[in-house]
Amino acid sequence: MHRLMKEESSYRASSLENASRDSSKEQLHMKLCSGSCHAEQILQTLNSYRQSGIFTDVVLLIEGQEFPCHRATLSANSTYFRAMFGSNLKEGHQEIINIQKISASTMSLLLDYMYGGNIIIQEDNVEDILELSDLLQISKLRDACVTFLEGQLHPCNCLGIMKFADSFSIASLTEKSKRFMLECFVEVSCHEEFLEMGVKELVEYLSSEQLVVPKEEVVFEAVMRWVRHDINARKGALKDLLEHVRLPLLDPTYFLEKVEMDGLIQDSKECIPLLHEARKYYILGNEVSSLRSRPRRFMEMSEVIIIIGGCDKKGLLKLPFTDLYHPKSRQWTALSSVPGYTKSEFAACTLKNDVYISG
Missing domain, CATH: 3.30.710.10 (Potassium Channel Kv1.1; Chain A)
Incomplete structure (x- = not known):
């Protein structure tokens, strides 16, 4: 009898152990599924305690x-x-x-x-x-x-967001705001935030190689708009600002009508050397070596290399090809072939933005 009870007890213990093993997977599955719900319930309870002043x-x-x-x-x-x-x-x-x-x-x-x-x-x-x-x-x-x-980020608020980011040392937001401003300069310069910036900030943006503008006239007009927003306080900074405007790249007619005839510029003797430099560029072209005579990186104009004519590796066969290489995009573009290339040699030179061949 005692042996029978002992066997029955062992059987029950074994069955209970097997049942525990079988249900362990289900219990683990329930924990994984209910963890977030449980945490949410606890937070809701704590929040109700907070609102009721409990604990x-x-x-x-x-x-x-x-x-x-x-x-x-x-x-x-x-x-x-x-x-x-x-x-x-x-x-x-x-x-x-x-x-x-x-x-x-x-x-x-x-x-x-x-x-x-x-x-x-x-x-x-x-x-x-x-x-x-x-x-x-x-x-x-x-x-x-x-x-x-x-x-x-928008042209009307990017400068304000950049200042806010600076005040909290948020480098990523500062950098994105600055890049947005430089890439959308045309639109940004038409908003109130642009007119309220300091002269040091404006000089920093005008001198940046990342400034994106379709033509230099946009930069000149933005500068003059900024100065005229508070003429008495800002006219003294005109020369410092115009130093970062690439006046030689302005259309000659625009330069004569809008720049030389501007009253503020005429009254500023400090600006006269900048005007002389632009006039000299219009006459001599690339002979004027100045940063202001170089196209901006993202302008519609850019510096290129032109390869004219040449010969084969043995020096026997003359080539009529003219090709243009764009260093920044690393692309080649075929131009018009050289006429009469088999009859004579030739020399090449540039004046302003034109290439001349003689021979």
């Missing part, structure tokens, strides 16, 4: 408004609060913590994010949210604000 152990005082919170939740979200509550700082042991220079409405949005993981970022709150997330060192939210601002 809260600290109060944030902002603009006279009190926000009861849980130290653990704040610390889990923010490096700033984690350092505060985990150290011997006076604020870490206070029941009420007064935080200055931030808005209560923005803090309310961030607390909703901390307790719920959701926040609506839009044009009218992105700067405040970024500023506060930067202060509280909530990196994920800060990065989301940066991404939002990158998507909002």
Whole structure:
């Protein structure tokens, strides 16, 4: 009888062990599927506790408004609060913590994010949210604000966004804003932000090799528009700005009618050497060696190399081909062949922007 009971007990234990093994896969599967839901449930419960003041152990005082919170939740979200509550700082042991220079409405949005993981970022709150997330060192939210601002770049606001990015040392956003400004200079120069920039900033952009303009007339008009926005304060900077305008590349007729006849330029003796340089270029062409006589990198004009004629490897067969090589694009373009190439040799020279062959 005793032996029978012992065998039955062993059988039950074995069956229970087998049942546990069989259900282990199902339990593991349930954990994987319910993990995020479980975390969300916990956050929802904590948020309801916060709103009801249950188990809260600290109060944030902002603009006279009190926000009861849980130290653990704040610390889990923010490096700033984690350092505060985990150290011997006076604020870490206070029941009420007064935080200055931030808005209560923005803090309310961030607390909703901390307790719920959701926040609506839009044009009218992105700067405040970024500023506060930067202060509280909530990196994920800060990065989301940066991404939002990158998507909002426009000719009317890129300079303002760049200044904002500079103030928070956001290098990626600063660089993208600057590149956007240089690539969309024509449109940017027509907006109010452009007219409000400082002279040093403007000189930096005008001298950049990344400036994209279809023709130099656009640059000249932008400079004159900037100066005339506050003539009395800015006319003294005219010469420094025009040094970065490539006057020799202006159309000669435009130069005579718009530049030489401009009253502000005529009144500035400092600008006279720049006008002389442009006139000299119109007469002598490439003989004038100056950075201002070189086309900008992204202009419709560019420096090229032209190969004219030549012969085969043995020097017996003369070639009629004329080819153009574009160094920046690394492309070859076939031009018109040389007429009468078999009858005579020839010399080549350039004047202004033309190539002459004689012989």
